Amino acid sequence: MTKFILKRVLTMIPVLLGVSLLVFVILSLAPGDPAVIIAGDYAEESILEETREELGLNQPLLLQWFRYVKDIVTKGDFGISWKTGKSVTESILERFPTTVLVAVLGAFFTAVLGIGTGIISAVKQYSIWDNLATMIGMIGVSMPNFFTGLLLVFVFAQRLKILPASGNSGWEYYVLPIITIAFSACAGQMRMTRSSMLEVMRQDYIRTARAKGQSERKIVMHHQLKNAMIPIITVVGQQFGILLGGSMIVEQIFSLPGVGKLMMDSINYRDYPMVRGSLLLLAFGFCTVNLLVDIAYAVVDPRIRSQFAKTKKKKAKEEAA
Amino acid sequence: MEKETLLEIQDLTIQYCMHNRTVRAVNGVSLKIQKGETLGLVGETGAGKTTIALGILRLLQEPPAKIAGGRILYEGNDILKLPHHELRKIRGNKISMIFQDPMTALNPIDTVGEQIMEGILLHEKLSKKDAYRKACETLEMVGIPAERYHDYPHQFSGGMKQRIVIAMALVCRPELLLADEPTTALDVTIQAQVLDMITRIREELGTSMLLITHDLGVIADMCDRVAVIYAGRIVESGATEQIFNHTSHPYTVGLFGAIPTLDMTEDRLVPIDGLMPDPANLPDGCKFCPRCKKKMAVCEEREPDLSEIAPGHLVRCHLFAKNPPKDPPAADGQDSGKEGE
Numbered sequence: 001m002t003k004f005i006l007k008r009v010l011t012m013i014p015v016l017l018g019v020s021l022l023v024f025v026i027l028s029l030a031p032g033d034p035a036v037i038i039a040g041d042y043a044e045e046s047i048l049e050e051t052r053e054e055l056g057l058n059q060p061l062l063l064q065w066f067r068y069v070k071d072i073v074t075k076g077d078f079g080i081s082w083k084t085g086k087s088v089t090e091s092i093l094e095r096f097p098t099t100v101l102v103a104v105l106g107a108f109f110t111a112v113l114g115i116g117t118g119i120i121s122a123v124k125q126y127s128i129w130d131n132l133a134t135m136i137g138m139i140g141v142s143m144p145n146f147f148t149g150l151l152l153v154f155v156f157a158q159r160l161k162i163l164p165a166s167g168n169s170g171w172e173y174y175v176l177p178i179i180t181i182a183f184s185a186c187a188g189q190m191r192m193t194r195s196s197m198l199e200v201m202r203q204d205y206i207r208t209a210r211a212k213g214q215s216e217r218k219i220v221m222h223h224q225l226k227n228a229m230i231p232i233i234t235v236v237g238q239q240f241g242i243l244l245g246g247s248m249i250v251e252q253i254f255s256l257p258g259v260g261k262l263m264m265d266s267i268n269y270r271d272y273p274m275v276r277g278s279l280l281l282l283a284f285g286f287c288t289v290n291l292l293v294d295i296a297y298a299v300v301d302p303r304i305r306s307q308f309a310k311t312k313k314k315k316a317k318e319e320a321a
Numbered sequence: 322m323e324k325e326t327l328l329e330i331q332d333l334t335i336q337y338c339m340h341n342r343t344v345r346a347v348n349g350v351s352l353k354i355q356k357g358e359t360l361g362l363v364g365e366t367g368a369g370k371t372t373i374a375l376g377i378l379r380l381l382q383e384p385p386a387k388i389a390g391g392r393i394l395y396e397g398n399d400i401l402k403l404p405h406h407e408l409r410k411i412r413g414n415k416i417s418m419i420f421q422d423p424m425t426a427l428n429p430i431d432t433v434g435e436q437i438m439e440g441i442l443l444h445e446k447l448s449k450k451d452a453y454r455k456a457c458e459t460l461e462m463v464g465i466p467a468e469r470y471h472d473y474p475h476q477f478s479g480g481m482k483q484r485i486v487i488a489m490a491l492v493c494r495p496e497l498l499l500a501d502e503p504t505t506a507l508d509v510t511i512q513a514q515v516l517d518m519i520t521r522i523r524e525e526l527g528t529s530m531l532l533i534t535h536d537l538g539v540i541a542d543m544c545d546r547v548a549v550i551y552a553g554r555i556v557e558s559g560a561t562e563q564i565f566n567h568t569s570h571p572y573t574v575g576l577f578g579a580i581p582t583l584d585m586t587e588d589r590l591v592p593i594d595g596l597m598p599d600p601a602n603l604p605d606g607c608k609f610c611p612r613c614k615k616k617m618a619v620c621e622e623r624e625p626d627l628s629e630i631a632p633g634h635l636v637r638c639h640l641f642a643k644n645p646p647k648d649p650p651a652a653d654g655q656d657s658g659k660e661g662e
Contacts (some may be wrong), residue, residue, distance in 0.1 A: 024463035204425035207380055211420075212440045212489065216405075226430050302430060302473040 001298070001308050002041030008294065012287045017069065019283040022228035023276050024065045034270040038082055055082065068276070078280070083266070088277040092259060096281075098168060098256035102250070104179035105174060111236045114189020114307055118232075121190065122197035123220055130194075137187030149180040149253040166255035177254045181247060185239050192235045196228035203227070229300045237293035244285035322525055324355040324619045327529050328377070328416075328497055333391035335369070335376050335553075338384060342601040346372045348553040349391070352531075354497065359523070359530040361544030362562070363576070364535065369553035370533045370644030371421070377531075378412055383464060395497075414444040417490040418499040419519075422506045423482035427474040433459070433485045434470030437492055444493045456492065463488040480511035484518065491522055498523065498530045505540070516543060538581055540567060546633075549573050551659045552598055552608040555627070572609045607639070614638060 035051040036043070043051075056067070071077040078088040092190060117133040124130055140148075157165035167173050200206065202222060209223045225275050248260035255261070259278050266274035298305045335347035347369040354360050362370050370535040375381045377393055377402065393400040395411065403411070417440075420426040428436060443562040447455065457467035463484040474482060483503065490498060503519065520543060523530055532544060540547055541561065548558040549570065557570040568574050575593035598604055604611060610620040619622060619639050626636040628642045638648040 070483075202382075204420060205428040206420060208420060208426045208436075208486075208489070209417045209428065209439070210380055210412070211378055213409040213411070213443050214413075214439065215409065223428055227428070300430065302432075303475050306473070306475070 008291045021277050030309045037270045060258045073238035078277040081274050083269050083271045088273050095259050106243050107240040109182040110185040114186035115193045118190040118193025121194040137190045140183045152176045177250045198230045200224050220252050233296050237289050241286040241289035327356045328354045329394040331392045334389040336387050336389050342602045358545040362533045363542040364550035366437040368550045374501050413440045414493045416497045417495040419490045419503045421502045423486050426486050432471050437489050440492050459488045459492045494526050498528050501533045556637045563634040570638050571613045571615050
């Protein structure tokens with residue numbers, strides 16, 4: 001198991017290198033000259049040139065990328081923000097806790113709501129509850145985040161005045177963003193849980209459990225849900241990974257100072273080091289979550305677990321030989 | 322001497338209702354299983370054998386399945402009318418079932434020991450420790466070392482999985498075992514082992530059994546009585562010797578013609594021509610009539626009742642219905658003849 005995790009961590013390196021290179025290429029293709037933004041629209045050509053020289057924008061792209069990677073690897077330095085002059089690492093770390101909080105809570109409520117309604121939908125297939133859950137889920141998934149968010153702000157902040165519209169100076173500031181996230185994401189979770197549960201429901205071992213005299217509740221919660229878990233975990237992981245990179249739109253709407261908002265502002269300002277840094281964080285978050293998901297598979301399913309054990313046994317055999 | 326009846330099925334009718342058609346899987350089947358005996362239920366694929374077994378424990382997926390009529394009497398109670406919590410006390414405890422396919426009958430994410438213990442904890446007031454011990458004993462009983470309690474189903478071969486399924490079914494010492502083609506998914510050498518084991522344990526525990534199979538050899542080996550089922554109807558039933566030595570119904574005769582014998586050199590086996598009728602569209606008269614070599618005009622018009630041609634030997638065929646008894650004695654016959662239309 002340890003070996004597997006180590007291997008997976010090592011494979012993250014080429015992924016992150018690839019991501020950083022891609023980001024470099026795409027940013028260089030993006031319209032707009034960072035020097036103009038930094039020095040101002042009316043700056044003279046000589047000043048612009050100076051700025052470009054200073055930022056290293058005149059160097060070949062590959063060389064720029066190589067230096068960037070070298071700085072990260074040797075000094076842990078992700079560069080300095082062109083906008084604020086502050087270290088990228090510092091700025092991101094400053095905002096990361098907010099993003100993590102939103103991600104964890106958002107993913108948690110999405111999972112609870114999605115899995116819960118999914119189970120009910122599957123157990124009471126074609127019932128009024130199933131149809132109702134599907135309908136609400138469909139509304140949620142069809143309404144874009146920014147629309148849901150603005151609607152919630154309008155109703156709860158402007159009309160009812162019971163929740164704040166923006167900021168982050170207390171728990172109540174997180175209620176609306178998290179509802180926004182959960183409302184749009186839980187439909188996918190619900191549909192996945194429902195179809196996965198329905199598939200398991202028809203398996204022979206469910207009938208076996210029933211033939212033993214097991215109660216319906218235990219059959220659903222133990223035999224069925226545990227077996228249906230793999231696709232469910234995959235979706236939970238995916239959603240968490242996305243949220244960990246910063247939920248850009250939600251953070252923007254509710255003015256939550258998270259990484260998503262930082263990335264958005266940096267893109268607008270052509271603050272390339274900041275964009276690169278936050279995108280790398282997003283990629284890293286995704287890789288980590290994927291690894292966690294894979295480990296969770298092994299925890300849930302003994303068949304996957306035994307694959308890890310097999311490599312261990314093989315190793316032991318090799319050592320013995 | 323009349324033995325005590327353990328389970329009596331009366332006029333059981335089960336249908337599968339799809340949106341545009343109704344499949345009549347079981348049509349008025351009556352059976353009796355006595356204490357300690359093994360009743361073989363034989364018939365080809367789709368004849369309704371499994372549906373009957375699942376119906377007894379009410380394990381059919383409803384809908385689409387629907388038990389449209391009949392009674393299943395166990396200890397004087399109609400299983401079909403029992404409330405769910407009462408039914409659960411019977412399932413796995415008094416009546417348990419061995420399923421056809423051991424590959425899929427075990428939950429892949431629980432250890433086999435846990436799955437055996439689940440039944441014990443449900444029906445017996447034992448501590449976890451005692452239940453664990455009993456589960457280990459049961460594993461040993463079916464010939465699997467108790468150390469393998471903590472292994473998962475995927476770590477076992479097919480034959481071993483079936484042993485585990487059997488252990489699960491027998492752990493609470495049920496009075497009746499429903500064995501639904503317990504060896505169909507296994508290869509021949511393992512089949513013999515598993516059947517021997519079932520016989521041995523059954524004799525030890527004094528369990529009655531309903532053995533579903535399409536293998537006449539297995540029937541000859543293991544059953545006291547046999548019921549032959551065709552298109553959801555019992556066409557012939559009686560003691561095993563009666564069925565084997567005085568085979569009467571043309572369908573049963575056909576079944577015997579389709580298996581090779583050792584004392585005759587045969588180039589080709591004789592299959593029964595044609596296919597079983599579509600259970601959604603059964604013929605009016607005798608269900609076997611379209612494939613029967615001895616069919617008469619009356620066969621297409623009217624379905625024959627069961628006639629008793631020897632004590633306990635019942636046949637549903639016009640050939641034997643010359644002097645149909647008005648009220649066939651139930652004797653130790655399992656078919657009460659109520660299902661005549």
